[in-house]
Amino acid sequence: MNENPIVKIEGLTKTLGRKNVVDDITVDIYGGEVFGFLGPNGAGKTTTIRMMLGLMKASKGDVQINGFSVKKQFVQAMEHVGGIVENPEMYGYMSGYQNLVHYARMNGITTKGRIDQVLDVVGMRESSGQKVRRYSLGMRQRLGLAQALLHKPKLLILDEPTNGLDPAGIREMRRHLRYLAEEEGMAVFVSSHLLSEMELMCDRIGIIQTGKLIDVQNVHDFVGGIEEKTLHLTVDPIREAQKILKVHFPKQTMITKGKTIQLQTAPDKVPELITELAGAGINIYEASLNGGTLEDKFLKVTGGEGVV
Amino acid sequence: MAGILAVVIIGGALITLLNTEPPADNWRAEVQQQVEGDREALAEDPEAVFLQERLTLNNYRLDNDIAPINDATQWGFVDFVSILTMFVTLFTVIAATSSVAGEFTNGTIKLLLIRPVKRWMILLSKLIVSLFYAAGLLLLLFVTAYLAGGLFFGFQSPQLTTLYIDNGQVVEQSMAASIWAGYGLAMVNLVMMTIFAFMIAAIFRNSSIAIGLTIFLMFAGTNVVVFLSQYDWAKYILFANTDLRMYFGTGEPLIDGMTLGFSIVILAIYFAVFAFLTFFVFSKRDVAA
Numbered sequence: 054m055n056e057n058p059i060v061k062i063e064g065l066t067k068t069l070g071r072k073n074v075v076d077d078i079t080v081d082i083y084g085g086e087v088f089g090f091l092g093p094n095g096a097g098k099t100t101t102i103r104m105m106l107g108l109m110k111a112s113k114g115d116v117q118i119n120g121f122s123v124k125k126q127f128v129q130a131m132e133h134v135g136g137i138v139e140n141p142e143m144y145g146y147m148s149g150y151q152n153l154v155h156y157a158r159m160n161g162i163t164t165k166g167r168i169d170q171v172l173d174v175v176g177m178r179e180s181s182g183q184k185v186r187r188y189s190l191g192m193r194q195r196l197g198l199a200q201a202l203l204h205k206p207k208l209l210i211l212d213e214p215t216n217g218l219d220p221a222g223i224r225e226m227r228r229h230l231r232y233l234a235e236e237e238g239m240a241v242f243v244s245s246h247l248l249s250e251m252e253l254m255c256d257r258i259g260i261i262q263t264g265k266l267i268d269v270q271n272v273h274d275f276v277g278g279i280e281e282k283t284l285h286l287t288v289d290p291i292r293e294a295q296k297i298l299k300v301h302f303p304k305q306t307m308i309t310k311g312k313t314i315q316l317q318t319a320p321d322k323v324p325e326l327i328t329e330l331a332g333a334g335i336n337i338y339e340a341s342l343n344g345g346t347l348e349d350k351f352l353k354v355t356g357g358e359g360v361v
Numbered sequence: 362m363a364g365i366l367a368v369v370i371i372g373g374a375l376i377t378l379l380n381t382e383p384p385a386d387n388w389r390a391e392v393q394q395q396v397e398g399d400r401e402a403l404a405e406d407p408e409a410v411f412l413q414e415r416l417t418l419n420n421y422r423l424d425n426d427i428a429p430i431n432d433a434t435q436w437g438f439v440d441f442v443s444i445l446t447m448f449v450t451l452f453t454v455i456a457a458t459s460s461v462a463g464e465f466t467n468g469t470i471k472l473l474l475i476r477p478v479k480r481w482m483i484l485l486s487k488l489i490v491s492l493f494y495a496a497g498l499l500l501l502l503f504v505t506a507y508l509a510g511g512l513f514f515g516f517q518s519p520q521l522t523t524l525y526i527d528n529g530q531v532v533e534q535s536m537a538a539s540i541w542a543g544y545g546l547a548m549v550n551l552v553m554m555t556i557f558a559f560m561i562a563a564i565f566r567n568s569s570i571a572i573g574l575t576i577f578l579m580f581a582g583t584n585v586v587v588f589l590s591q592y593d594w595a596k597y598i599l600f601a602n603t604d605l606r607m608y609f610g611t612g613e614p615l616i617d618g619m620t621l622g623f624s625i626v627i628l629a630i631y632f633a634v635f636a637f638l639t640f641f642v643f644s645k646r647d648v649a650a
Binding site (some may be wrong): 103106107108109110120127129136137138141156161 | 476647
């Protein structure tokens with residue numbers, strides 16, 4: 054990750070009527086990272102994105118992109134950002150390629166072949182001659198991504214990029230975003246209301262609720278750490294496993310369901326437990342670690358809804 | 362839209378061909394006949410202004426050897442077709458409105474406005490294109506009318522003279538001036554309607570509402586102005602000034618005391634206000650579509 058933040062969001066606030074739809078959000082986003090913007094529907098994610106892209110005016114605070122204020126230096130700021138807001142709506146009566154030509158012109162791109170390059174990146178070279186009207190949602194999302202990458206921006210903003218994609222499409226989108234952050238050094242800002250998806254895609258996740266940024270967490274802190282999480286073990290024979298685990302956790306009542314044992318442990322201890330179980334000749338079919346601070350917090354703020 | 366326009370013109374030429382008697386070889390005899398008929402009618406009703414004027418014109422024709430221009434001739438048809446500029450206005454309003462409001466309705470405005478280009482420049486480019494579109498349609502109207510007129514009625518030289526009566530005096534006007542009034546001045550109306558449509562589109566951001574409202578105001582406005590023409594203040598209404606043909610040829614100012622200069626000033630003020638509102642609203646308002 055780079056030292057200097059590409060995006061500086063400072064005290065960003067949007068007041069509609071008397072309500073602060075986005076309330077004093079401050080966060081920095083760096084090159085090379087995928088930043089997840091997580092919150093239930095109506096939490097203010099899209100409004101924040103609209104302010105970052107200059108579609109809406111901030112009531113208070115500002116966004117700086119690559120050092121340029123979206124409020125005061127709109128044109129310079131926009132040169133360094135590409136994005137999709139909600140659905141990537143493009144001109145249906147033109148082909149995908151023609152749409153890209155249009156956006157390239159507006160971005161002042163004169164390099165020949167840049168359009169073909171981005172089409173290759175998103176795998177749309179073949180279908181770029183078709184009218185956008187005939188595109189499936191997945192194709193539109195890809196073309197949307199191509200459009201956002203045309204001018205090689207330092208910041209990519211995607212609003213619910215996996216909306217309407219099938220599992221294969223989601224995996225592909227995830228791969229794209231990881232590639233852009235890791236290989237191209239871009240800062241990628243992704244919003245979603247699905248925690249599971251964010252965990253797989255992002256380096257850091259910020260949780261937003263009723264316009265406030267409640268918490269920002271590193272996703273990789275999930276893996277290690279001494280904070281207790283819930284461990285699910287599917288093992289056979291289950292009795293033997295319970296005996297061994299009892300030695301380590303004498304005070305805990307383990308919940309058993311079929312061949313699955315559920316217990317609370319610090320992630321640090323997991324490798325050790327598994328080695329011991331395996332050493333005792335117990336077959337381990339599955340071991341998974343759930344929960345932790347992020348999920349707890351997210352569940353609390355969303356009331357358990359919106360998590361899949 | 363261009364296709365519709367062409368079909369309407371060619372259809373119009375066909376109808377004219379079938380319904381209008383072609384110009385007689387000996388126009389003098391025909392005019393003479395009309396003069397005699399009018400004299401008899403006038404003897405019974407000396408107050409008939411229309412008959413008096415026609416008589417004056419016909420006498421002038423016979424004295425100065427100026428043939429009447431029939432609708433079923435090339436330039437007569439071209440002149441007649443200038444009434445179809447209202448189609449051009451209609452299509453321009455539709456195109457101008459959808460180029461602004463349509464972007465909001467379809468959601469394409471978002472990807473358009475996150476480019477490194479100021480919003481006023483985007484709007485200005487849309488305005489310029491709409492005006493070019495209007496001018497293009499107008500040119501198409503003229504060229505199609507010219508060609509259709511030539512093909513149906515035979516090509517002829519534009520060195521023709523039209524006559525009209527101004528304050529009881531017969532005035533000669535070249536065909537070119539008449540055509541200019543019909544087509545060229547229509548552009549003034551087109552410019553005003555385009556900026557008007559832009560304003561409505563920028564405010565309502567909905568194609569259907571904007572197109573409906575603009576067309577409604579355009580037709581209703583013209584009629585309401587005629588209705589209100591008894592009041593002096595009606596001359597400050599936009600629609601009382603959009604048709605500049607009233608200052609040329611056979612036209613008459615809607616309200617006494619209106620002059621070409623007055624109308625141009627009023628139109629300029631309306632244009633400035635509409636343009637300011639359009640650009641202000643488009644540049645400042647949040648995009649939530």
